[in-house]
Amino acid sequence: MEYFLKLFLSGTAKGSIYALIALGYTMVYGIIQLINFAHGEIYMIGGFTALIFGGFFFSKGMPVGFVLLFSVLLSIIYAAAFGYTIEKIAYRPLRGKPRLSALISAIGVSMVLQNFVLLAQTEKFLSFPSYLPEFKWLQPYKEYINSTQLIILGVTAVIMVLLTFLIKFTRMGKAMRATAQDMHMAQLVGVDINQVISVTFILGSALAAIGGVLICSYMGQINYYIGFIAGIKAFVAAVLGGIGSIPGAVLGSFVLGWTESLGTGYISSDYEDAFAFIILIVILLIKPEGILGRTQRQKV
Amino acid sequence: MKVRSILADVRKSLGIAVWAMVLLFPLMVMKVSVTRGVAQVQFRWNLLPFVGIAGFVLSFVWRIALEWKDRRGNNKSEGAFSRVKAWGGQYFARPAVRKSSLVALLCFVIAYPFLFGMYHTNVMITAFIYVILALGLNIVVGLGGLLNLGYAAFFGVGAYTYGLMWKYLGHSFIAAGIDPGWLFWISLPLAGIMASLFGILLSLPVLRLRGDYLAIITLAFGEIFHMVMQNSSDITGGATGISLIPRPWFFGHKLPPPQAATYIYFIAIVLVIITIFIVRRIEDSRVGRALEAMREDEVACEAMGINLVKNKLITFALGSFWAGIAGVIMAAQTTYINPDSFTLWESIIILMAVVIGGTGSIPGVIGGAILLKLLPEYFRALAQYRMLIYGIAMVLVIIFKPDGLIPRKRKQYTFEEKELSK
Numbered sequence: 001m002e003y004f005l006k007l008f009l010s011g012t013a014k015g016s017i018y019a020l021i022a023l024g025y026t027m028v029y030g031i032i033q034l035i036n037f038a039h040g041e042i043y044m045i046g047g048f049t050a051l052i053f054g055g056f057f058f059s060k061g062m063p064v065g066f067v068l069l070f071s072v073l074l075s076i077i078y079a080a081a082f083g084y085t086i087e088k089i090a091y092r093p094l095r096g097k098p099r100l101s102a103l104i105s106a107i108g109v110s111m112v113l114q115n116f117v118l119l120a121q122t123e124k125f126l127s128f129p130s131y132l133p134e135f136k137w138l139q140p141y142k143e144y145i146n147s148t149q150l151i152i153l154g155v156t157a158v159i160m161v162l163l164t165f166l167i168k169f170t171r172m173g174k175a176m177r178a179t180a181q182d183m184h185m186a187q188l189v190g191v192d193i194n195q196v197i198s199v200t201f202i203l204g205s206a207l208a209a210i211g212g213v214l215i216c217s218y219m220g221q222i223n224y225y226i227g228f229i230a231g232i233k234a235f236v237a238a239v240l241g242g243i244g245s246i247p248g249a250v251l252g253s254f255v256l257g258w259t260e261s262l263g264t265g266y267i268s269s270d271y272e273d274a275f276a277f278i279i280l281i282v283i284l285l286i287k288p289e290g291i292l293g294r295t296q297r298q299k300v
Numbered sequence: 301m302k303v304r305s306i307l308a309d310v311r312k313s314l315g316i317a318v319w320a321m322v323l324l325f326p327l328m329v330m331k332v333s334v335t336r337g338v339a340q341v342q343f344r345w346n347l348l349p350f351v352g353i354a355g356f357v358l359s360f361v362w363r364i365a366l367e368w369k370d371r372r373g374n375n376k377s378e379g380a381f382s383r384v385k386a387w388g389g390q391y392f393a394r395p396a397v398r399k400s401s402l403v404a405l406l407c408f409v410i411a412y413p414f415l416f417g418m419y420h421t422n423v424m425i426t427a428f429i430y431v432i433l434a435l436g437l438n439i440v441v442g443l444g445g446l447l448n449l450g451y452a453a454f455f456g457v458g459a460y461t462y463g464l465m466w467k468y469l470g471h472s473f474i475a476a477g478i479d480p481g482w483l484f485w486i487s488l489p490l491a492g493i494m495a496s497l498f499g500i501l502l503s504l505p506v507l508r509l510r511g512d513y514l515a516i517i518t519l520a521f522g523e524i525f526h527m528v529m530q531n532s533s534d535i536t537g538g539a540t541g542i543s544l545i546p547r548p549w550f551f552g553h554k555l556p557p558p559q560a561a562t563y564i565y566f567i568a569i570v571l572v573i574i575t576i577f578i579v580r581r582i583e584d585s586r587v588g589r590a591l592e593a594m595r596e597d598e599v600a601c602e603a604m605g606i607n608l609v610k611n612k613l614i615t616f617a618l619g620s621f622w623a624g625i626a627g628v629i630m631a632a633q634t635t636y637i638n639p640d641s642f643t644l645w646e647s648i649i650i651l652m653a654v655v656i657g658g659t660g661s662i663p664g665v666i667g668g669a670i671l672l673k674l675l676p677e678y679f680r681a682l683a684q685y686r687m688l689i690y691g692i693a694m695v696l697v698i699i700f701k702p703d704g705l706i707p708r709k710r711k712q713y714t715f716e717e718k719e720l721s722k
Contacts (some may be wrong), residue, residue: 035512045327052332055339073328081323091697093366100447103512104655105698107449107648111691119688120327126334232523235516270531277520284517285505 006144006257007265013149013218015257016156018213021234023163025202030180030244031200033099037106038086039208040231041113042079044224046209047216048117050075051128058129068131076209082113084198084203092194110228117224125223128216137147152214160208160250167246172199180244229273236280242293251291255279271285313359320355321348350403369700383711413565418558421639425633427673428568429626432655434669435575435662436622441651442660443588444594446616447515450502450522451650454620456642457498458491458627463542463637464535465490470546481549487628495624499616507609522644529639541638545631565631571629575622579662587614645687650691656697658704667706 021043028036054071058064094102105293135147169171178186179196194218205212215224215230233256241252256276263275328351331342392398413421433455440448465483473480502521506514528537536542547560548567555563582588590611593601602608631637647671657668676686697704 004555033512048332049326049337051334051339052330052341055332055334056330056341058338059340078323078326085319085323090695099512099703100445100515102700103447103515104651105695108691108694108698111648112695115685115688115691117327119684121331122333126332126339127337129334129337129339158479178455188408232516232519236520237517239513257658271527274524274527277524280520281505281517284509284513287515288509 003265004262009145009149011258011261013145013152013257015077015237015254016072016153017211017215017218018230018234018237018256019156019250019253020159020207020214021230022237022253023159023246024208024247025231026238026241026243026246027176027200027204027237029238031176031197032091032095032102032183034091034102034106035235036204037103037231038090038109038113039204040227040229040234041110041117042083042205042227043215043230044222044227045082045113045117046075046079046205046212047128047222047226048212048224049078049127049209050213051222053078054129054131058131064131064133068096071131072210072213076206077215078137079205079209079212080202082199083208086113086188087198087201088181098265110231114228117131121224123224125221128220128222130217132217132221148214148218152218155210155214159210163203163207163246166203172196176200199208223287233273233276239280239290240283242290244292245292248290248292255291293296303617309360309363309439313356313363316359317352321352324351328392329678365700385512409569413562418549418561421558421561422633423674423677425561425565427670428565428572429630429633430650430653430669430673431572431666432568432575432622432626432629433650434657434665435579436619437627437650438654438660438662438665439579439582439591439622440615440619441654442596442620442665443583443591445591446612446615447512447651448518448616448619449515449644449647449651450518450520450525451619451623452642452644452646453522453525454495454498454623455627455630455646456525456622456637456639458624459631459637459641460529460536460542460627461494461624462487462628463537463545463633466545467542479549480546483546484548484628484632486554488625491624491628492621493624495620496617499620500613500678503616504613507612518643519647522642522647526639526643529642538636539638539640541636543636545635545637548632561633564629567613568629571625575625576666578664582618583662587611591615640665649690652694654704656693656704658706658708661704661706661708664704664706664708668704 021039022038023037024042028034028039037119050071053074054067057067057070086109090105091102094105130148132148132151135150168175175186175191175196175200178189178191179193183193186196212227216226237253237256238249239252240255241248241250243249256279259279260272260275264272325348329344330348331344333340333342392401412424433451436454437448437451440446440451462484466480469483470480473483502518503514506517509517527532530539532538533540547555548564550563590601590606591614593604593606594608594611598608630641650669653668653672654665655668657666658664669690672690676683682689
């Protein structure tokens with residue numbers, strides 16, 4: 001039971017990180033029906049930027065709290081800027097073209113970003129210094145959950161609430177929902193589609209950056225390739241929960257996190273990455289619209 | 301062009317240059333290294349001006365390219381270039397010219413291994429393997445419009461069919477006094493069938509789903525294949541793979557490496573020709589027409605009484621078949637296989653050959669495959685930039701020339717000239 005609880009909690013932490021990435025996926029997919037392959041790369045760039053700025057500030061002898069705050073802020077800003085730029089360069093000219101073109105373009109962008117970081121920085125795994133605080137009062141329970149995991153859970157919960165608020169109650173959120181439902185109709189009633197899509201990319205990328213910093217602090221290392229597999233897994237989580245649905249993405253991420261964690265704990269750790277794919281195949285067989293997704297009727 | 305609009309362009313490009321410098325600043329200028337848990341940052345200020353200049357120039361090029369693309373969309377057949385192209389097309393349409401140039405090409409291809417030696421022959425064999433792969437993938441992507449991101453796994457199924465045949469049946473063949481090279485000829489059809497079976501198996505869960513789900517599930521299949529091959533070391537040799545795979549049987553002779561390369565080269569050519577022939581036949585067959593209809597509009601296609609499920613299965617089976625064949629040639633050529641030859645990036649490069657060459661166009665796909673395989677061989681100095689360049693090329697082609705370099709010619713009814721020019 002103790003072993004199960006431990007696995008369950010680490011699965012929860014993992015799931016909440018997947019959720020941060022999956023949210024970006026699901027938002028972009030909800031609005032322009034594009035599987036944004038480059039999303040995982042944004043998450044990697046977020047982690048790298050945090051490492052770079054964190055290292056710089058730290059070497060200048062600044063206090064840890066300051067280093068943490070500013071490196072995370074800068075990484076969020078940079079990731080958002082990357083998301084915005086990528087959408088403008090690689091996806092906007094393809095709007096209205098067959099859906100697979102944008103998907104292929106996304107694969108190309110993903111390759112470019114990966115290899116850009118590989119060439120501009122390094123191909124080695126770098127250890128990622130954790131600037132996150134350690135909670136003293138958590139000491140007795142550190143068998144089950146450590147401070148980093150707790151912080152990840154807390155941050156994800158807060159972001160979830162903020163995001164739900166943003167989408168449900170603000171003007172922008174309304175515009176986003178309208179665009180997701182029907183792009184042309186939204187345009188007709190005066191929604192600035194380009195702005196909505198840009199904001200979606202910026203928001204998704206910012207969330208990915210937060211996820212990147214958190215998971216790199218948790219894993220303690222980073223390299224140029226971490227984004228790809230994480231991105232695919234987050235996509236699986238989004239499909240699992242029902243792509244396009246925000247609570248679905250969160251739920252799917254937790255289910256995926258638990259499955260992976262329990263699977264590696266009880267079955268085999270060699271196939272850690274395979275569980276996500278097996279889940280994907282199973283879900284597509286049984287309920288392709290996902291746990292919380294709605295069946296879309298095709299109109300002719 | 302007016303001075304003001306040029307000034308506006310310059311201002312815009314300056315803005316983009318500044319944006320590029322700011323955006324790429326942390327990754328380009330600040331190089332991070334971590335020693336004993338402490339991150340150190342080293343500044344490379346000398347790179348910053350390059351980023352700015354590149355941003356400025358590229359934004360201009362980008363703008364001109366977009367304008368060019370818009371113009372080309374409006375009036376298709378104008379300008380000297382398209383006139384030369386049209387003339388060339390007419391010239392090549394003449395049967396005599398067409399036949400003689402084909403014969404010349406064939407002569408060159410046959411003479412190739414004797415003219416250029418073993419190294420270049422081997423390079424050419426890999427190019428041919430890619431041609432077969434790209435043609436196979438073209439059935440799935442180009443004809444059927446189904447994006448397959450796990451194609452390398454089918455390639456791997458083929459290679460492993462041969463490899464495992466050798467590993468488990470090789471010694472009994474030798475013990476029975478049969479040349480193990482026969483295994484190649486047995487594996488060749490078998491690998492194709494195995495790959496087809498896997499293709500059918502894989503497409504079963506996704507038959508009801510839309511294109512992008514299919515892309516992801518094929519990707520997942522590719523990764524699972526890679527992982528299984530890597531981890532099941534007692535059956536497949538794991539990460540170390542299978543080595544000493546025999547070369548194909550040649551009338552009982554054991555050929556030295558150069559001759560063996562030439563021999564495999566000719567096998568590859570014959571297979572390429574067979575592939576081209578069959579793929580062309582498929583295109584014009586009932587199945588091919590149905591696939592094309594399916595790509596254009598699934599709903600309308602179903603309404604016309606075409607069985608979508610059956611056709612998708614056929615697409616996958618046919619497409620994967622060629623990957624299996626290519627896998628066997630690849631195993632015979634390198635005599636060694638391991639899981640790392642069949643990764644996602646391999647799938648993406650094959651996909652790129654199809655996309656860059658021209659989705660659905662047989663000459664385009666062949667050209668794309670040869671281009672993507674030969675260029676890196678002859679530009680070794682740029683090897684580390686290869687994937688970066690490929691990625692950029694993929695985005696550029698899909699934005700500016702979505703039909704590829706040699707676009708597919710659609711069959712169309714032509715009207716009488718006088719009727720049009722009334």
